[in-house]
Amino acid sequence: MCLGIPGELVEFGKDDAELAVVEISGVRRRINVGLLADEGLKPGDWVLVHVGFALSKISEDEAQAVLDALKELGQQYEEELDALRASDVG
């Protein structure tokens, strides 16, 4: 119900500014982008799709920030793991 799916905007409606088409893994669906009228959407933008409406524009920067933070965490983890292994062996 609260299901939201990220999709890439590939097309905008000609007659109806509220209509657009998103693509998700090669699958297209017509959605309503009226809730993001002031976001200046353009093809290539990603939006979160909920019950046929784009609810939010997805920020790649913010996503990347989270992933980067995780990477750092991961590196720390791997280092610690390596340290642990080294100590085990040693």
Added chain:
Amino acid sequence: MCLGIPGELVEFGKDDAELAVVEISGVRRRINVGLLADEGLKPGDWVLVHVGFALSKISEDEAQAVLDALKELGQQYEEELDALRASDVG
């Protein structure tokens, strides 16, 4: 279409004077007897049924008269036949 079936009246409608039930070889159907309102129909009478209406009251006397005439004809015929055979043999 012009199919007419002789049926025996077995029941009359209680609420609706135009309704009655006829029986044909053990088969019953509700019919309308409005067209025979002035015939004083009673159970046991035979009527000719056409598209759900009793079209005519059937006269057993008249039927019998036809059959009697035929019988006479038949007897004549049998006699002639006998005569013929007799002459053949003879």
Added chain:
Amino acid sequence: MNRERQVLARIERVRRRKPVVREELITLAHGAGGKATHTLIEAVFLEAFRNPLLEPLGDGALLAPAAERMAFTTDSFVVSPLFFPGGDIGDLAVNGTVNDLAMCGARPAHLSAGFILEEGFPVADLRRITASMAAAAEAAGVTIVTGDTKVVQRGKADGCYITTSGVGYVEQPVTLSAAGVRPGDAVIVSGSIGDHGAAVMLARDDYGIEASVASDTAPLHDIVAELLKALPEQVRTLRDATRGGVATVLNEVASASETAIVLREDAVPVRPEVTGICELLGLDPLYVACEGRFVAVVDGAHADQALDVLRGHPLGAGAAIIGSVAADPQGLVLLRTSFGGTRVVDVLVGDPLPRIC
């Protein structure tokens, strides 16, 4: 976690319990292939038809072919109404396929059953139907060994359609073939005709007609087996006189054998009620369906013996020789009327009685 584990164990016990159909009406979920479908299959179909070949509920049933030749047949049943005096769609579906096998000279052995159910169909009616099928299968000595269920949306069916298929084994050394019919053969019918069609039509109540007529639905394999045992080489062909009636079946025979079949109107057994219904509706009993009667074409010299065999069986008490086969006019069925005239009896045109089976 210990209490959680106990709960999980209890749930597993519940999941293995005999499934119960709680719904009163069929829903689309019963056709989706998931839990509801399984529950329906186990609680209704398996309960009704239980036998070792069906029980694995696999993709199909494994049989052991036991004869040199095997017969294979199918029929779909869409009769309306589903329940009628003398039977219902369930025993019709079993007997219909049993009879088609019997007409091939085969002993019916195994049946499959495919159900197409309409969303909203009462489960109670389905149980009644499967009970009839089980009883009919038992009576015919066949097992229902595989099946399938689909559910379609409301308004996309009419309650319940059933397709049965059957396999049977040909154990007698007989050669049945409509093409083998020849002049001089006798045409026998195993009982009064048109009862089934008349009963279904009355049950439909479209015409305000009332009469006490019951469907003749019955399994014919046994009476056929007796006939074939007695006259293995003298029976030319057998046909159950279903949709289209005796007239249609005989036209097929006349046409396949390039003979003329000549019937005697006053020899054709018709119940008075069926005559009455036919008169009222302008129908001819020769075209009204039976579901427990068959036509046998038999060597003319053995017609009386065949009749004796049939009359000795409870399902053949009303058997009668209704005509004979002539050389010409080829491909036609003719009727000598009681009145003394002759007319053609053609294949049925149009559809006086739809959905009778």
Added chain:
Amino acid sequence: MNRERQVLARIERVRRRKPVVREELITLAHGAGGKATHTLIEAVFLEAFRNPLLEPLGDGALLAPAAERMAFTTDSFVVSPLFFPGGDIGDLAVNGTVNDLAMCGARPAHLSAGFILEEGFPVADLRRITASMAAAAEAAGVTIVTGDTKVVQRGKADGCYITTSGVGYVEQPVTLSAAGVRPGDAVIVSGSIGDHGAAVMLARDDYGIEASVASDTAPLHDIVAELLKALPEQVRTLRDATRGGVATVLNEVASASETAIVLREDAVPVRPEVTGICELLGLDPLYVACEGRFVAVVDGAHADQALDVLRGHPLGAGAAIIGSVAADPQGLVLLRTSFGGTRVVDVLVGDPLPRIC
């Protein structure tokens, strides 16, 4: 009278002509068992399916059983829409029954076909369907040897329903049984899953979703025969993953064998488009139907060999080992997620995708 006689002779010639269906739409008369039914059978069905066993158009077909064991199966097909990318109800009806026989380890031999047609159904569509069936039967090396046709009033069906039954012969000395599955066995799927269900759902156009997905409908007898030839004793059980998908089939296996089946999410082959559709609609591809994929449970020691055999066949190019069988928790199917967790994969509840087959 001489001219009349000439006319009569001419009429007889006309009556023997190859029948032609003139109507564009199916009427109730096509189901009444009379002339229109015969014309339909001869001009459409016999034309499409012609073979010596069908040709007599008798009550059933006579076969010659040729094996120690025989498989018998049935399925009704009610897919909506009737035509969809990759196939139609016709090849589905043939392949579905061919596959059920293949899953029994049998070589499919003969099919029956029962048609329930809705008044008003376009005869052109029926021809298209029967042509698909004929092509599918040809491809699968089976003959359609007997059949039946019923017509129901408009609004009592949805164009065309088909019930096929099949008999096949078990010629390999195999023992397939879900109950024979044991811990250590490997679970293999013959290709990417969910294509059929996704294709039908998109064809239905209820959700405004567009993607290029085609049904996987295909006859599996040949790839199965190769697998069984290579590993006659190592293949435990075979199931085509139709309604309810791989999840449902594996639950049946886990339950019958009292084992646990553990799948690896990242090993399950799913096309990106099918993933996308499932995400959009909140479905799980494990529950989406295939019509040309099967699950094989194989002795773990021979899993790679089985995979090689499957991948060597055009219909198995996408085969993958998707999991293995464990002793506990009995009767459950579990999934190791790509993420690193574990969850239950239960039998389908409810009906996310009705009328897919």
Added chain:
Amino acid sequence: MRFVDEFRDAGRARALAARIAERCRPGRQYTFMEVCGGHTHTIYKHGLEDLLPPEVNLVHGPGCPVCVIPMGRVDDAIHIARQPDVIMTSFGDMTRVPGGTGSFLDAKAAGADIRMVYSPLDALTIARANPDRRVVFMAIGFETTAPSTAMTVLRAAEQGVTNFSVFCNHVMIIPAIKAILDSPDFRLDGFIGPGHVSAVIGCEPYGFIAREYAKPLVVAGFEPIDILASVLMLLDQLAEDRCEVENQYARVVPWQGNRIALSAIGRVMRLRPHFEWRGLGFIAHSALAMSDEYAAFDAERVFDLPGVRVADPKPCQCGEVLKGVLKPWECKVFGTACTPETPIGTCMVSSEGACAAYYNFGRFDREQMHRAAGEASRA
């Protein structure tokens, strides 16, 4: 008495047949028209020809209600049936009659809600059960059937049913017989009069045939014995040089007809100035329309109709068959292009149509048959 089997008795039939053969003047041919399709049906269904001497020829008349409906009227009815809120009701026979754009059955397969009824009262019942639909009864038939339609409309009015109407195609037998008598190729020796029509109109309306055209007419019943008896009565009249209207069917037909039936028709319907008959063209004062008093039940006023006249198909010779000028098998398309499954003309549709009756029941070589029967009885 069941009034059926008694009149199908083989012994009586043989006696009558012998007397008929006796009555024929050697070398003379007698041609009688059975006006009514019901008689045609009986003749073929019971194989009456086998009992008639070669001197007696029965030719079929225009009295088949289905046969005389012109194509344009069928198209109008289909037009009505296609309205989305309409339930069209019809007798079964009517559903196969081809118009210019197919038959009721074709329209039904294409989605129109067309239902077969046994009685016009059933149509009224359907109307009451479907208050949100408009229910139309396709009324066809001669004076036999018109009273039932009229009584049904009277009931509908009484019950205040407002969603019921009648597409009235009732026709009358007398103008049709007159058209035949006036036709240049007329060559009949007498008429077998329509029994059930006469139960309504009585026997007097036929008087002009005897008086003005000097042809005998015997009103006949519908069992085969009735027809044989009527043939004998016609032969008797000719032999005795009489020319009268006689009533063989007195068990059903009162000489004066049915007063209630006639007055119901009189209230609910009015005479049309002219009406097209299939194959026969326009005949003045030959059909009934709904009266102004019952205009609310008149489908012709309730619906906007195309009302286009459609020419009969080129090869169709139904007109000649309906006038008794051609035997069915003499039509060029009979039994080949025109069969009960694929009728070109209306006479091939109703089981009372001459072509259908002959095709279904009479389509065989009687001599061959008699040889075969001989073989069979010797076998």
Added chain:
Amino acid sequence: MRFVDEFRDAGRARALAARIAERCRPGRQYTFMEVCGGHTHTIYKHGLEDLLPPEVNLVHGPGCPVCVIPMGRVDDAIHIARQPDVIMTSFGDMTRVPGGTGSFLDAKAAGADIRMVYSPLDALTIARANPDRRVVFMAIGFETTAPSTAMTVLRAAEQGVTNFSVFCNHVMIIPAIKAILDSPDFRLDGFIGPGHVSAVIGCEPYGFIAREYAKPLVVAGFEPIDILASVLMLLDQLAEDRCEVENQYARVVPWQGNRIALSAIGRVMRLRPHFEWRGLGFIAHSALAMSDEYAAFDAERVFDLPGVRVADPKPCQCGEVLKGVLKPWECKVFGTACTPETPIGTCMVSSEGACAAYYNFGRFDREQMHRAAGEASRA
């Protein structure tokens, strides 16, 4: 980036899990509520429990739109659906929710025209395609979904559609969280905040939780990595003695929410004085009704509703599950009388319901499983 697989990566998950385990103070139990059913679904669907240390307990909250619908409202909706001219439209999950008189599916099997839609816009399309029917949209959902309903009503008004109405059951998350915070058995350490609700309302409305109740809240995304990351952020706050509203899901959730969505809700809907939540009772100002301006689209005004309150079934403990007081398996009927096939409570219906999620995905003995997995990997 697809914004999906990246957040399901096993390697990242292991790193996070290790960090989470590290962050737990030995001997201390942490209980966090994932408010939103979407999170519950993710947790079970991806087997998140396998990666969390035993110190971290996730309890499920009230944020499942289907779960909180009281039985009386289901009955009202079925009452509407049963009107002969009505087409009821609903999200699929809703169709299995039992009211006092069965579910939508039962009503559908018994003849009601109930259709599943993917979007409220599909319901509007159905309305335009069926001008002679009244089409009702069963609107359920939190602030995530309310804007879609509101935009659909605005479209309907713009297009002049008059046969469309909304049975409005939209509820709001803040009052529900407040009810849980105020409950006497409250014992949580923090909240995983609802990501998609927050995309509409933003993060500020949660401020009072940190300020007044001194509990941390992290607005979280719906991929499993998002949830692990949020758990870590909560643990970090606790470890650092902070108590804030943080936004883990900034890629989707703007701190201020969606202005257009909020104003659409504001135009089309109004606050209800109180509304019953299944298992939780009446909560003041917790739900939305249609505004007076859009009364014409309000099914509650278009239809006469029974509006009867129906007591929850005796054994049902959904309230406790929704408040996070009971784990699903602690309910007495869980998995026996109450299963996804035969749900007694609503939490067993929606795949976001805690009971359904646990039953469908989590219903197995993890230790046994891990043993089995060990065996399998050795084999």
